[in-house]
Amino acid sequence: MMQPALTKNQSLVFDVLERSDAPLSAYTILDKLRDNGFRAPLQVYRALDKLTEFGMVHRLESLNAFVACAHRESECCGAKSAHGGHGHGTVAFAICDSCGHVFEFHDHTVDHRLDDWSKSKGFKPAKTTIEIRGVCAKCAA
Amino acid sequence: MMQPALTKNQSLVFDVLERSDAPLSAYTILDKLRDNGFRAPLQVYRALDKLTEFGMVHRLESLNAFVACAHRESECCGAKSAHGGHGHGTVAFAICDSCGHVFEFHDHTVDHRLDDWSKSKGFKPAKTTIEIRGVCAKCAA
DNA sequence: ATTGTCTTGTTATGTTATTACATCAATTGC
DNA sequence: GCAATTGATGTAATAACATAACAAGACAAT
Incomplete structure (x- = not known):
């Protein structure tokens, strides 16, 4: 799409x-x-x-x-999402509660582990949310 | 605590x-x-x-x-959270959008990967959310 | 009994999201 | 051309989620 x-x-x-x-x-x-x-x-x-x-x-x-x-298209593995456009399996976010900055990343191992869990349970995932709340390096300093 | x-x-x-x-x-x-x-x-x-x-x-x-x-205390690795009581690093949830049932699990590999990312960025995590929305085996059948 | 702390009750308000319905514009099929 | 369809928009009203501010009660420690 x-x-x-x-x-x-x-x-x-x-x-x-x-x-x-x-x-x-x-x-x-x-x-x-x-x-x-x-x-x-x-x-x-x-x-x-x-x-x-x-x-x-x-x-x-x-x-x-x-x-x-x-996320930059370039820094990516090249995998396209099922919906076309730029896409990964699941995007994860780290959100700084101090300055509000959001870091966006993805991790194939994490995706894979969650997929494994889903497969093992027969669960059909539609959308996955991964959000880490915390304090970024700059604000922690 | x-x-x-x-x-x-x-x-x-x-x-x-x-x-x-x-x-x-x-x-x-x-x-x-x-x-x-x-x-x-x-x-x-x-x-x-x-x-x-x-x-x-x-x-x-x-x-x-x-x-x-x-989650059962017993099915766990035994690790206690920093806050005492029964606790894991991060609990993940799979939520069935059809019947509403929630499956609670944890995965050390996922935890570890997210920790690695945080460490590599100097990000100090406070709370992590992992939620998979989808359809459970029973409802998908 | 006085102080301190924690829990509770109550009102009001703030914040986030959707329903319902009317209108407008572009496209398609005839 | 011109109805019919589709998708975007505008507007009002309301629903759903969450907190602020303040008063008062319960209880333990001194």
């Missing part, structure tokens, strides 16, 4: 996320887009749904917030 | 969770405890905070809901 060109609202939301150093809640995004004519949460949530579907944005479950996808 | 005896509210909340086949939201718990004198969300959230601290209850971030801790 390759993404089509973004609509106006999708572009606006994505730009806000890309420019941000830290994850943003839907309502924070809404506030930043008031001047662009946004009035209601749904305008944000609808754009976020699509962007997430396209793999351009991730939802951080432990934060109820969203980040632009940060 | 060993847990003290539970208070009345903590016991009531824990009992509700233990009897449930699926995770419950704080507000669902509140409704189930109306007859026991519960009137406000905070009564539930306060109990949940403590129970979580004691390791008796887990919060499922992708669901905004709570489950009683399901």
